[in-house]
Amino acid sequence: MNPTVDAFLISIPPLVVYLTVGLVVGVESLGVPLPGEIVLVSAALLSSRQELDVSPLWIALAATTGAVVGDSIGYGIGRRYGMELFAWAGRKLPRHFGPAHVRAAERLFARWGVYAVFFGRFVALLRIFAGPLAGALRMHYRRFLAANVLGGICWAAGTTFAVYLLGIVAERWLQRFSWIGLAAAVVAGLAIGWVVRRRTARLLEGDQSEGAA
Numbered sequence: 001m002n003p004t005v006d007a008f009l010i011s012i013p014p015l016v017v018y019l020t021v022g023l024v025v026g027v028e029s030l031g032v033p034l035p036g037e038i039v040l041v042s043a044a045l046l047s048s049r050q051e052l053d054v055s056p057l058w059i060a061l062a063a064t065t066g067a068v069v070g071d072s073i074g075y076g077i078g079r080r081y082g083m084e085l086f087a088w089a090g091r092k093l094p095r096h097f098g099p100a101h102v103r104a105a106e107r108l109f110a111r112w113g114v115y116a117v118f119f120g121r122f123v124a125l126l127r128i129f130a131g132p133l134a135g136a137l138r139m140h141y142r143r144f145l146a147a148n149v150l151g152g153i154c155w156a157a158g159t160t161f162a163v164y165l166l167g168i169v170a171e172r173w174l175q176r177f178s179w180i181g182l183a184a185a186v187v188a189g190l191a192i193g194w195v196v197r198r199r200t201a202r203l204l205e206g207d208q209s210e211g212a213a
Helices: 003-011 014-030 036-047 056-081 084-092 099-112 114-120 130-136 141-177 180-212
Strands: none
Touching: 014 036, 014 056, 014 130, 036 056, 036 141, 056 084, 056 130, 056 141, 084 099, 084 130, 099 114, 099 130, 114 130, 114 141, 130 141
């Protein structure tokens, strides 16, 4: 890596990394469309660098705390303002809270109930909806909290340590095969992103076709 970039990364205090992860993940979980997963993955990659004093355990704890607290605040906001909150958000941010997105999220909640809170942590569409929508739909808070905590732990810890281990393996590969391993990782990341976008689009298309019928 470029020596200038290395020097910059080493100069970042680990506490700043942990606070950034917790804050971004928390605000995203509250219902604001921020790149929480990208920040988490980036921080986990930093922790895989031997020369940096960044702990994957503390990253996982920060992300879990942000996810649980953010979702709980989002739940309270959704319970206070109800579905009118999404009508307002749809006017401000139609790309994220448009009627099709809200209907799709409602349909998943109606079908899966509390499981939508748990698995919603792993789905970009539901990550910003889970807390506020659960509150707006008056889901029992104890059931919501249990799913919220379990989902937050599995998502944060699973993502952090998976990326941490992949980062260590990738660094070894780069030492042996130069840019081949990096190119493969980029292609794999783009492919995963494409699949997620396609599934989200199909979900929204299915909701629109059902509404038209």
